[in-house]
Amino acid sequence: MSKLVVITGVTRGLGRAMVDRFHEEGWTVAGCGRSEKEVQGLRKQFGGQHYFSVVDVSVIEQVEKWAEEVKARVGVPDVVINNASIINRNNPVIHLAPSEFSRVMDINVNGVFYVIRSFLPSMVERANGGVVVNISSYWGRNGEASLSPYCASKFAIEGLTQSLAAELPEGMAAVALDPGGSIDTSMLQSCSPEDVDTAPNPVEWSRVAVPYIIGLGPQDNGKSLTCPPVRNN
Template identity: 90%
Template sequence: MNKLVVITGVTRGLGREMVERFHEAGWTVAGCGRSEKEVQRLRQQFGDQHHFSVVDVSVMEQVEKWAEETKAAVGVPDLLINNASIINRNSPVIGLAANEFSRVMDINVNGVFYVIRAFLPFMVQRAKGGVVVNISSYWGRYGEAFLSPYCASKFAIEGLTQSLAAELPEGMAAVTLDPGGSIDTSMLRSCSPEDVDTAPNPVEWSHVAVPYIISLGPKDNGKSLTCPPVRKRTN
């Protein structure tokens, strides 16, 4: 039976590669991103096999409309992955502008809440189980200098997920997932460029992460998980 995964932030990085792996695994993907150009590329590559939309997850009305359109087009998700996030420029707390902090929280926390609020009622109503995976970070469990907005946002996701897990009906699960160390993405290049040379890329990560995510179920409800180790390929 074909299964449906909803993924936010599919136009680049980890989200983009998760689309490829879920496609290879035979899942239908409903994904969103802010870049109209990149969403159009996904539509051109996959045609009608999947469902891609231009959505800013920090805007509640856009998320609610997306959820309704997704349900009508491809159904109710078996798996919901909140992947979309941004990172602040490296700065001490006292050097940050208020709008910099707010923008990170708007996408990384409010966006996750809006997506859960929009999709979860459909999943609960269907009464066939379902898993919510909120992408977290090592920096959502341990603070890092100069990245306070990002750390605060991911710490918030850990708490939100634990509360959600305690509220879900039997047979469902909500977990956080630390990607498992540094991955060579634009985010890493921005905040920690010294780690890029030793970090696996999103393709390598996705080959390990997606099978692991697919394996998650009710037994994992409420857990703060970390992706299994990913080895960087050497030439």
């Protein structure tokens, strides 16, 4: 039987690349994103092989409805990857708009909590293991000037993951996963454009990251991990 992975933020960047890799590995993907156009494109490309939905993870009602639909139509996930996130425009703390800080936290932290809260009970009830992967960042372990909302959100993910790991039953795992350096995404282009030319693209990254994620298990519970580096041939 095909395994099921739930991935948030599948319409671009790392999430979009992971869809292709999990598809190649024979997994079923239940993914969500905010772009109706991009979600429709995924549905058209993959037909009924996977299940894609338009969801804003910062809205708990949307997340809860999506989770119920996923469980009813494709089952209980084996792996949940909380990937959806945004970054603030580079700005010192004293010049940040409160609304921008709140929006970053709403998606990057509250959204992760909502997804865990909506999917985890069924994974625990199934009593057949399961892994929650919360995408963190180098900036979730080290602060950076002008990126305080994003850094704060990823530091929060590290703490949330450690607390969750302490609550899980034996045989399950929660990990915080740094993608492993700069990846050429729209996020990097926004906050650190000088690094784009030397950064691997999401497809290259996903060829390393997805096998690594598939290999995670109870032995990794509570760890702050970093994806292996993408090596250019």
